Amino acid sequence: MTENLVMSEIEPAIRENWIPQFESNPNPEKDKLYVNVAFPYPSGAMHVGHGRTYIIPDVVARFWRMRGKQVLFPMAFHVTGAPVLGIAKRIANKDEKTLKLYGGLYRVPAETLEKFTDPITIVNYFADEYQRVMQQLGLSIDWRRRFTTIIPQYSKFIEWQYTHIHGQGKVQRGEYPVRYCPHCDQPVGDHDLLEGDSAEVMHFVFVMYQFGEYKIPCATLRPETIFGVTNLWANPETNYLKAEVDGEKWIISEEAAEKLRMQKHEVTELGRIMGTELIDQKAINPYTGAEVPILPASFVDSDMGSGLVMSVPAHAPFDYIALRDLQQQGKYTDITPISLVTVPNYGKIPAQDIVEKNKIPNQDDPRMDELTQELYTAEFSKGKLNENCGEHAGKSVRQAREDVTREFVEQRGSIMFHEMSQKRVICRCGNRVYVRILDDQWFINYGDAEWKKAVHEELPNLELVPAEVRAEFERTTDWLREWPCSRRVGLGTHVPWDPKWLFEPLSDSTIYMAYYTISHKIEKIDAEKLTPAVFDYVFLGKGDAANLPIDEATAKDLRAEFLYWYPYDYRFSAKDLISNHLTFQLFHHKAIFPAELQPKGMVVFGMGLLNGMKMSSSKGNVFLLEDAANEFGADTVRMFLVGSAEPWQDFDWRNELVLSVKKQIERMWQLVLDAESAEGETPIDAWLVSRMQQRIAAATKCLTAFQTRQALQEAYNGVVSDLAWYRKRLAGAQQGAVVKDVMSQWIRLMAPVIPYTAEELWKKTGRDANGLVSFADWPVADEAKINKAVEVSEELLQRTVEDIQSILKLVQIEAKKVTLCIAPEWKKEVFKIVSGAEDKRNVVKTVMANEALRAKGKEATDAAQQTVKLVHSLAPELVSAIAEGVDEVSVFTAAKEFVEKETGLTVEIVEAETSGHAKAKSALPFKPAIVVE
């Protein structure tokens, strides 16, 4: 009975049948299981990396559905945010790269692409595509609950959420330095950058030197070095500005003035002063009161900080070299570096050490930045301040920096000045990005101590898979501070109390899992009626259903449905979301929902690679999920993604590996159909059935723990290898009728992973009388059918045949006959003693304590030593089974023909003691002596 498996022929009908059946409603008869996934932002096509994120939850959903749970697996689309606006704009501008990506890689038809100048069209198009591909992959999603985050009903939900969060004082207005594009007039995220996404915002302190009636601010990352300043540096080429900044007179570069304006400072230009005019003038150190000269230096960059810097030649390589260069010309020879930090492995003047060790010729040497970094790092992590640092003497650099910064800002008129760590930070519009302070921005205060504490207290109740990520959740909870939650541009919900702002995408997606429970019903209600009171009733049980703008029965129904499903059981997401989204969720649930409705578990995934490289749409290194499904079939894609690595490990998609998975599915198909003709009984049936019970138990255990790869290894590779042995043992004879039962169990074990194939086999083998395999009962291991004795016999047989074969391979004689010499009773006694011994080192003594054995003399000590070795090499379970006694003669006699067929030799079975062969003496229990001749 052979019939090819052609996925494209079987998939459509099965899929059509499934879709309505996965619509899940509350069922009081059953326990529920609610799983959900971080919803996608549909701005492009799905690639295989996305696939696993949705397939693994589906495998879990299908598994538990078969185990009798009422399972909810919903899906929606996150449309909030700005990226699609940019995409639409670039398409409108006929940007080549974008058109190529969408028209080419994503294969959007030309007539559709024309309409992509409208952002909503883009997300709707891809949302439909996502749904289509997800359905093609057989995801058991309840599609009635699909929504997008910009429908009015959802907006009402978000307004309700923030009414509470804001009401609790957790949303505050504040100022915050952001990367900002003056041209686009908006903050830019990593996604918006053309260049420079590795740049960070650095926080400098302006140390204010007094210069006559003016102040000279010097930007520094190391304010504690104030004690070692010998001079200031100015660039003679720079035309500095005299300016009034926040009511004080400052000297700064033109660029600095512009940056200060962006950072909320009032700057008025008063005049100009050339760098040359500053040189050799004196300024007063605000901390020590010392007068220091202003010296010329070419390395001073007007586009960095204020355009003037303070010089600490003992600890800053740049300063050291600049001073050295001048002194070599005979100038300023009265200046000596002031050492203020002691750091291991460096002398008194660390900057001198490092510069001279590396033989740096001048201040323009390209290695300077690297050396500076090296020394700064060493001093920061290991340095201590010297005696000459006043009250800060003896402190670690780390501590002193913090203290000095605070002191400067609070008492000495310093300000913080923010600067990008690189200059080439370019917005997608092509213009340079600066740091700007936004002061009417809204923040969610995740730094709130009470709130943090509540989340910390909740964390132990949360089941986390894998367990290793708990530390990261703990740490993120600690680390979160104010999160800017509003944006000026993008799609989304307006902040109800300040409608010129919109909620930012990570802030409007923290408790939407609750919304899923009612989304299919609420979408039919006029959004105007969805007042906070309605949500208070539905989600919190507050108020009276009779007094709401919506119908009382509807309100009660929504409440009931929410309570049936909530809290959710598992949320699945890639690990990169731990540090924001996944932890945000915990905060918001804690703030809104009562203790019994907090999230129960999360499963965190690893990342995906394509042919060993990171997947990236922009670099074209992606394989579209739809293409994969078309080329290999949905089941193959599923089985590969589930089986190639455990969910939390990174996986690598390689087409050649995927192909072999396809073959495996076909192999199962063949094995199941082959078994249809089985009938009668065989001596090996009990063994196969026994093994199957253990495969079922193991696969079930693994799936319960989300170990999909391990589960597949049991459910697929394990069963295949058992069947292989079974068929081998039958030596071509008809399979027993029990195989049909085994196949029925096997199909069900595999159904969560390869549902299409399983469904088709279920039907072909006529087991679909009671419905789809997707809803069939998950097999349960029957303890009574586990037959250890039979398994041990087969194991003995298997090992012995292997041994004979390896001997045959080694000896180069034309063998005709093999004699199996079975170990005598007394050696079984030895085995029993050895296996029962606590300490295997002294076991020979224990054996010899037995009088009967001692009488055997050296023979007994040899046997004892060999037995120790043997016992060490066997699984403990097997050892105890052997100790209980195995009738080896019967085992081999019964399987004589099999052994003869496998080895091609005549087989004789004898008691070792009756054999004259020298080798017979080496017989041990479970290891008969083998004589080949």
Add this chain to the structure above:
RNA sequence: GCGAGGGUAGCCAAGCCAGGCCAACGGCGCCAGACUUAAGAUCUGGUCUAUAAGUAGUUCAUGGGUUCGAAUCCCACCCCUCGCACCA
């Protein structure tokens, strides 16, 4: 730099928490044989080294240490991945 995780034979990947069941599960690839007109598929065996007897030797990023015994425990060091915030 800081935080989290990881480095196992040609590749992927178990084992490590609870040291002896480990030459190290499983899969892929590769080699040989069977079947076949042939190819493919399938089946069988092999795949660190040596071996005319089922064995022995050397391996689990690197260097030390603990132990009768270490892939597994401890210390040091190198490398990789993820996160480090206005953003999906």
